[in-house]
Amino acid sequence: MSDIQLRHGIFLAPYHPxxxxxTTLLRRDIEYCKLWEDLGYNEVWVGxxxxxxxxxxxxxxxFIAAAAEATTRIRFGTGVISLxxxxxxxxxxxxxxxxxxxQGRVSFGFGPGLLMGDAHMQAIEPKLTRNRMLEALDVIIRLLKGEEVTETSEWYTLQNARAHLLPYTRPLPEIAVASAGTPSGGKAAGKYGASMLCVAASDSGGFNVLDTNWQIACETAAEYGxxxxRRNLRLVAPIHIAETREQAFKNVEWGLDEWGDYYELVSPNPFKAKGKELPKKLVESKRAVIGTPDDAIEMIERMQGKQGEFGVFLAQHVDWADPAATRKSYELYARYVMPHFAKTNANRRATQDWMIEQNTNFQxxxxxxxxAAFAQHEAEQSEKKAHRKAGE
Structure with a gap:
């Protein structure tokens, strides 16, 4: 029996209309963080x-600095800093x-940068970003450990560089690498002993290599000691749920098309569908859940079947539905999906089943x-009457 307890969190890119x-959207995101904490989510990763x-x-x-002040328990991660x-x-x-x-509630997630527009505005060739990410990470870890670094690369120069503060978390905060479809994320995780953040776990390309990339990470880790x-392995997928599938599909009419248009701009695998065809295609391809808590459970169990056990499922926050329906979706997830994987109600169900089995006997x-109580009462009443007659 596994000792890995699945945790639950949010991946907040975010996608906003x-x-x-x-201004309103950023404040709403902080309010969501408070809601997620109240509902029992474990962590939030911010892009x-x-x-x-x-x-x-x-x-x-x-954002994390502000959200941490509005919360007390939930953890945060940079998801990710583009090094x-x-x-x-x-x-x-x-x-x-x-x-x-x-006070130690942060994880350091890093990646090479995803949007071509971001790299273009800084005159960075996309083919250089993965190597630069690894160069930067090596230096950052040394600095966080308290080392002095003097180093010149093609894109930065450090001389007698020293981190001004050592971390609150010793020896280091959790470090997590973004992993999509290529082996580079798994290799980086293994080399540095970092956690993996599988940001495209439900995308066909990302899903198909979940187990492969994990194996690459494990093999690379062994090479570096x-x-x-698996407790620190995180899988990300978009979810919107309601009481019925019909209601969920109706809810996402609010904002799904705008997200779809944006996804076509930034994704290597756009869906090329609009209107009622887009949610249908997302569901049929298993890229997303638009349905009920049972559909969310099915997706996560499908990922467990492919990946093996993992530590955290991160629901990707998407403004597909209006704020009220979105909050309802998170509430339903906390009410039904979380307890399913925690087996919170196992004893309650067992007790109820036992009561049903014993019902005839108990009746x-x-x-x-x-x-017997009625008979005793009748006997007592008869005895009282007999005493009264005897007294007469």
Whole structure:
């Protein structure tokens, strides 16, 4: 029997309608963090994007600092900091500071950067980003460990660089690498003993290599003397649920098309579907859940069947439905999906089943006890009458 307890969290890219006020949306995201904490979610991962229009958080560190002040328990992760966009000393200092401000409630997620628009505006060739990510990570880890670094690369120069603060979490905060379809994420995770954040777990390309990339990570880890831990393996997929599938499909009419248009711009595997065909295609391809809590359970169990056990399922936050229906979706997930995997109600069900099995026996015993009580009452009444007559 496994000792891995599935945890639950949110992947907050975020995807937000372009017509709404970004001020309102950012405040709403902080309110969502409070809601997720109240509902029992374990963690929230926050993205970094600089173009495209929908994904409006440019600095996950800034957002996490604010959200951490509005919450007390839930953990946060940078999901992810695009390392080629930043001097590694600046990243190390920001992560160390954030680790102190949250008192250890932060994980450092990193990646090469996803949006071509982000890289283009900085004149960075996409083919360079993965190597630069690894260069930066190596330096960041050394800095967070307290080392002094003097190093020159083609894109940064450090001289006598030292992190201003050592982390609150010793020896280091959790480090997590974004993994999609290529083996590079698994290799980086294995080399540095990092957690894996599978951001395209339900995409056909990402799903098909879940077990392969994990194996690559484990083999690479062994080469470097590290061990991969499935408890820190996270899989991401978009979910919107309601009481019925029909209601869920109706709910996503609110914002799914706008998300679909954006997805076509940024994804290597766009769906090329609109209107009622888009939710149908998302569901049929198993890319997303638009349905009921049972459908969400089925998706996660399908991932477990492919991946093996993993530590955290992250529901990708998408503004497919209006805020009220979106909150309802998270509530339903907490009410029905979380307890299913935690087996919270196993004893309750067992007790109820046992009561059903014993029902005839218990009814007979209850009737016997009831009949005995009436008989005793009648006997007592008869005895009282006899005493009264004797007294006359």
């Amino acid at each position: 372009i017509g709404e006020s970004p 970094e994007h600089h173009s495209g229009g929908m994904e409006i958080i440019a600095s996950p560190e800034l 080629p966009y930043h001097n590694p000393l600046m990243v190390a200092n920001r992560i160390a500071q954030l680790d102190h401000q949250t 590290n061990t991969m831990d 007979d015993r209850r009737k016997t006890a009831s009949d």
